[in-house]
Amino acid sequence: MTKSRTQKVREAREKQRRRNQQRNIAIGVAVVAVVILLLLIVSNTPSEASIPEGVAERYEGIQTGETEEGYAILGDPDAPVSVAEYSSFSCPHCREFHDTTFDLLVDRVREGQISVTYIPLNTAGNNVEGANKAAICALNQDMFWEYHDTLFSWQGLYGASAFTQNRLVAGADALGMDMSAFNSCVASGATQSVLDNAVAAAASDGISSTPTILINGSQLPTDQLTTQGVANAIDTAYAPFAGQETTPDEVEVTEEATEEMEATEEATEDVAEPTEAMTEEATDEADMTEEATEEPAEEATEEPVEEATEDATVEATSES
Known part of the structure; x- marks a missing residue:
């Protein structure tokens, strides 16, 4: 009889322990569920998100x-x-x-x-x-x-x-x-x-x-x-x-303008050289023309005049 009572007490205690354990688990699950629900509500609730003026x-x-x-x-x-x-x-x-x-x-x-x-x-x-x-x-x-x-x-x-x-x-x-x-x-x-x-x-x-x-x-x-x-x-x-x-953009434009100016100067120099050569050639030709003009002029002027003078002298002498 004593052994039987002890066994029953143990079994009763074990059942109570299991009931308590199940109750605690149920409470824990409920708490977790509530927390998850609250988090979902908070995460899906639009937050105030003010934007600074201006x-x-x-x-x-x-x-x-x-x-x-x-x-x-x-x-x-x-x-x-x-x-x-x-x-x-x-x-x-x-x-x-x-x-x-x-x-x-x-x-x-x-x-x-x-x-x-x-x-x-x-x-x-x-x-x-x-x-x-x-x-x-x-x-x-x-x-x-x-x-x-x-x-x-x-x-x-x-x-x-x-x-x-x-x-x-x-x-x-x-x-x-x-x-x-x-x-x-x-x-x-x-x-x-x-x-x-x-x-x-x-x-x-x-x-x-x-x-x-x-x-x-x-x-x-x-x-x-x-x-x-x-x-x-x-x-x-x-x-x-x-x-x-100047701004960086203006500096870039200025550099481009400078490069264009330098290119123009080089082109001008290239053009100037032939021009000078052509001028020298033209001057030489002009000198030659002048010489050519002077030589016939002297011959045409001096020789005929001398001849004409001699003829006039002869004529004047004959008349005398």
């Missing part, structure tokens, strides 16, 4: 392009001064630099003094890699700089949730991008090579923090990352070109 007009009339490495470039690549910016959309100091100094860079680009190249790096921050890839996809549609301004503004507006994937997509849509092309670009993974190039370039240039500014390849000291410091550095780099009022 961002579309800011870059009107400015040449934009892409470097061989896949970085966005603002201005003429052949501008006298090149400015390279290693930056990150999640970096607070990068946003501060953008808000205080980027207007200066845009103005100098418009004046033809500089070009600006943005080199994206992944630093600490929620989905900053996603933001970088989205910006590269915006570059494919020639809207990098508008998107670049937008991402920095979001850092200040939305904090840790600035770069949720649906916000990145909503921002591209708000800027008027081709969403099919944008989504395909983001999903393709083709942007990774650009980010890999940026990491390699940073290592090569000894870059360890953002923002870092290089002017004509020389790194600007951290304490000069102010509007005035950057302006002074650009002025120093541009000083050798300050006296040139």
Whole structure:
């Protein structure tokens, strides 16, 4: 009897343990299901994606392009001064630099003094890699700089949730991008090579923090990352070109005009040489003609006159 009771107690306890285990599993499954449902709801809920005022007009009339490495470039690549910016959309100091100094860079680009190249790096921050890839996809549609301004503004507006994937997509849509092309670009993974190039370039240039500014390849000291410091550095780099009022296009035209002028001078010299020879020949002929004219004239004038005089003398003598 004692053994039988013990067995029953054990069996009851085992059944209770199993019931508790099944209950815990069921609760866990329910919690996971709720979390997944919430994530789906959040991911499918349109995010606020405000676009900074005047961002579309800011870059009107400015040449934009892409470097061989896949970085966005603002201005003429052949501008006298090149400015390279290693930056990150999640970096607070990068946003501060953008808000205080980027207007200066845009103005100098418009004046033809500089070009600006943005080199994206992944630093600490929620989905900053996603933001970088989205910006590269915006570059494919020639809207990098508008998107670049937008991402920095979001850092200040939305904090840790600035770069949720649906916000990145909503921002591209708000800027008027081709969403099919944008989504395909983001999903393709083709942007990774650009980010890999940026990491390699940073290592090569000894870059360890953002923002870092290089002017004509020389790194600007951290304490000069102010509007005035950057302006002074650009002025120093541009000083050798300050006296040139012509643009690169005008210089090219001037060079062509000079070449044409030199060619014209050579042609003129070639023509002048035969002309001189012809003139000399004409002069010689004129001399010969003059000599020929003089000889008969002397003969015709002197000889007949002498003869006529002699005849007249004879006649006068006879008459006498």
